[in-house]
Amino acid sequence: MKPIEPRDDKDQEFFIGWEQKVPPRQKKFLYNRLIGIFTFAFLVAILLPALQVHYSQSFHYKNRLVNLEGYFTKNPLPSLLVKRPGGIGEEIPSYSIYYLSYPQKRAIPLEVADMYDSQWVSLRGTLLFNQSDTMIEVQPRSIDVINYYENTPPRPIIPEKSLGIHELKGELLASKTYLGATNPGYGKALRASSVLHVTGGIAPMLVINLPEDTTHEFILIGENNIPIEAIAPYVGTEVKIKGEVIVWGDKLVLKTNLTMINGGQS
Amino acid sequence: MSFSYKAIDWTPFKRAINNYLWVGISSYLALFTLASILFTPTISLNIMLIRAFGSAAFLLLHIILAIGPLCRIDSRFLPLLYIRRHMGVSCFILALMHGLLVIFTHHTGSDVHPLVSVFSSDSGSTISTFPFQAFGAIALGIMLVMAATSHDFWLKNLSAPIWKSLHMLVYIAYICIIIHVTMGILQTENSIVYFLLIFAGVTTLCTLHVYAAIKEFRTDFTAKTNSDGDLVETFPVEDIPEDRARIINLHGERVAIFKHDGKIYAVSNVCQHQNGPLGEGKIINGCITCPWHGMQYHPENGCAKEPSTEKIPTFNTVIKDGVVWVDHKPNLPGSPVKPAVIHEAH
Amino acid sequence: MIRPLRRRHLLFAVLMLLSLPLLVVFSFFKHRSNGVVENQIENLLNAEIEDFPLVVWNKPHLWTNLPELETQLLASVDIEARLAIRLSSVGSVHHPDILIYWSPRAYTTRSGISENMHLLGVYQNDLNPILELPDEIKDKDGFLIMYSLAMDEFVSEAPLNIPRNM
Incomplete structure (x- = not known):
């Protein structure tokens, strides 16, 4: 039966943690492996983002507050109807529809929606949007009813x-x-x-x-x-x-x- | 192994590797960020950082877990054992950043408590609704315990077997992380390269472990059989290198036979610190030195060098016709033993 | 003493080697694609594309600050000879609710969107990708204006020249 051979022969370098220096051949061996690991890691750091699914573009301009005026409606969901300027033909809707939400993961509360439903309001918030839809993250307590007195515009008609x-x-x-x-x-x-x-x-x-x-x-x-x-x-x-x-x-x-x-x- | 507990026993080597470690981590994070901005410029900052920290921790964990089997396969990797704890704590820090960002981005801002949300918001029994985040949280919890008990203070006070068992939970954490990644981000990304990278990492790591395990397991069955009463024949004196050892299997346990200063000593091969192979070590300043963490024992009685108090069993030896014979019955740990003198035998 | 530990280690390592790669393979085969499907109500939403089969011209680099945006002038084949504009999709337009106007003159901040500017439609609206030119302006040169209503901001403009032999 063969004896169990030690991994090191008597000339092999030997290092223990509290020694100040690593034997030179061991040091060279380790640093070569370190270079290999670094190279692989940096390749991964570039590959992973490069191969990510390219998502549809959507944005949230958190640092830009906008003030908008429009018609608040809670049906079919809380939205602000904003009048489009310029000359508008009959086939094109004359209002843009912006969905409304509250900050973080909350919707406009029901009582707020009930309070401002079917009224002309001004509000302040930040915009979330992609190429098709726009949502306003409304700052709480920023919704104000606009008093047009006797010149209240007619209720928007959305086809x-x-x-x-x-x-x-x-x-x-x-x-x-x-x-x-x-x-x-x-x-x-x-x-x-x-x-x-x-x-x-x-x-x-x-x-x-x-x-x-x-x-x-x-x-x-x-x-x-x-x-x-x-x-x-x-x-x-x-x-x-x-x-x-x-x-x-x-x-x-x-x-x-x-x-x-x-x-x-x- | 010292009673005056320092935060870290720095040496130039440890410092150098630690510096390389953090340069590597910082460079990885910077490169990942730049590449994200280049290839997906509209990605949210939070999402980008979540992926950067998560992937960095995942990659580092594979490197850390490979060190153990690599050291069994090639002793030139042994110095990395001294930096493994640093790497482990670094990995935990990266994973913690990943976890905190996930909680802040995805689980705050609703009526559900964020920590409850981690375990409940995305839960179901299909692939689409698999609670992968819960597995990530479990892994992070295990890594927290390991990072918190990483210092020698805990090794000493919990005792080596308990401490080692606690730190073997890293494999449970690894399995949880693989589930977390395969049921999470891999269900979002389409590129086959993601799957190939993870498959390669998992397979390489597990293969290294199996290879090292089989190598060690096989040698357990390589046993000496020529015996004379309690004495078992081992090998010629000249086959044992000076200040080094040969290891034999005696009735199921490995014994290390050292040659030093004209004498032959036989001790248990298992270091009491963390079960390192003493027979692969060296005698330095008259003490058997473990190759894993440098624990030292007096060969004549198996007692650890002061101030440590660990003890290992010793074995009686005899030299007959230039061949070393070892009594297979171990002496109690710390028992003084008369070494076989080579000069007398010859 | 240590043999049971080694045995346990070998068993655990083998279990990991058998199960974890399988898990990765399983997740690959269970992976859902991005779910591209055929348009399920196309004939109800994009009826106007077929109305303008003729491409009068196709010009890139027409819009200020949007060199990659391509503009097509399309024509119908019926007796009314209607005209329409179609714009390609471009990645760099980072404004919400972009409205496309026809204007007789270039945009100025002072005048803004005035009543003599005609709203043609919404940029990149998948419901109505064709922007038909109203009869009263279809034989007039002018400018196409891109305006973000939500941000009350001018985005870009392009000269629109209608060929005289239309």
């Missing part, structure tokens, strides 16, 4: 057109995360954040990725224009939803209920 009942397949997200609360604002890693937004009252959004890098984004509302309760478990997942597709101004809205999601399965 609404139903495109019928359709079954759509896409990813269910929180509108605020998707529109720029974080970028990227979707994916598995962001699911917890999206769920918290939706449970805080932020409207969910169905995002359908189409060929050629286009998307359709549907704001999801319940029947009778009230939020769909218990939708949070579906957020951040791929879903099939059956509902009424409505074009509201130049926004897409999907009216549905919980039983119409994934065929009613939880």
Whole structure:
């Protein structure tokens, strides 16, 4: 039987921690490996960002406060309707629709929405947006009713057109995360954040990725224009939803209920 | 191994490696940030930092866990054992930054308590709803305990077996982190390179561990069988290098046979500090020195050099016709033993 | 004494080697793609694209500060000879709610968006990617103005020249 050979023969260098110097050959060996590890690490540091999914562009200009005036409506979801300037033909909606939210992961509280519904208001906030939609993160207590006295403008008319009942397949997200609360604002890693937004009252959004890098984004509302309760478990997942597709101004809205999601399965 | 506890026993080597470690970490974070800005300019700052710290901690953990088996395979890696704790604490710091940023970005600002949210917001039984963040939190908790008990003070006061068992939880943390990464970010990213990198890392690390484990396990079955009563024949005196040892397997345990100053000593191969292989060590200043952490023992009685109090079993030896014979029955730890004198035998 | 530890280590290492790489492979095969699907209601939303099959011209570098933005002037084939503008998607426009106007003259901050500027539509709106020129301006040269309503900010402009033989 062979004896168990020691790894080192008698001429091998030997180092212990409290010695001041590492033997030269061992030192050279280690530093060569260190160079290899550094090279690999720096390659990874460049590769990982380079190969990330290139997300759709969304922004949140947190450091820029804007003051806007418009018509506050709580249906189908809290929004500000802002008059578009210039000459506007009949086919083009004359108001821009900006969804409203409160800071962090909260929606406009119901009592605030009730208080300002159907009134002309001014408010202050920061903007979240992508190429299709804009949301204002309203500073609390910054909403003021505009008193036009006898010159109150007429109530805005936003054209609404139903495109019928359709079954759509896409990813269910929180509108605020998707529109720029974080970028990227979707994916598995962001699911917890999206769920918290939706449970805080932020409207969910169905995002359908189409060929050629286009998307359709549907704001999801319940029947009778009230939020769909218990939708949070579906957020951040791929879903099939059956509902009424409505074009509201130049926004897409999907009216549905919980039983119409994934065929009613939880 | 000293009773006057210092925060860190610095040596020029440790300082140099520590400096390289933090230069490496800082450079990694800087490069990652620059590359993120270049390739995904609209990425949120928080998300970018979460990924930078997370990936840095993940990569560093693989390097740390590779040190153990690499040292078993090639002794030239042994000096890295002295810096492994530094690396471990550094890894924890990176992971902590990652965790804090995640909590701040994703779990604050709602009515749910952030720590409750980590375990509850993203929970379900499908891949889309798998609670990957909970596994990350568990791993971070284990690393916190390990970082907090990393100093020799805890090794001494918890005792080596308990301390070692606590720090072996790093493998549970590693498994949790693999689940965290595969069920989290890998479900978000599409590039196959992400999967390949992680697959390569996991496979390499596990293969190193298995290889080192098999190597050690196999030698447990390489045993001497020629015996005369309690004495077992080992090998010729001239086959034992001066101030070094040969290791044999005696009835299931390894014994280190040292040659020093014309005498032969036999002691247990297992260092009482952290089970290092004494037989791969060297006699320095008349003491058997463990190759792992430098623990020293007097060969004539198996007692650790003062002020340490550890003791190892000794074995009686005899030289017959130039061959060393060892009594397979160990003496109690710390028992004085008369060495076999080479000059007399010859 | 140490053999049980080594045995445990070997067992654990083998279990890790067998399970962890499998977990990575499993996560790869379970990975969901980004879910690109065919347009499920296309024929109801983008009806106008087919109305303007003729490309009169296609010009890059027309817009100030947006050199990569391409502009197409499209025409219908019916007797009314309608014209429309189509803009390519560009990554560098970082403004919310960009409205596209036709203006008889270049934009000035002093005059802002006036009543003689015609709103053609919203930039990069997937519902209406074609911006039809109203009859009253379709044979007039002018300027296309990009204006961000939410930020009340001018973004860019481009000269619009209509060929005379249209």
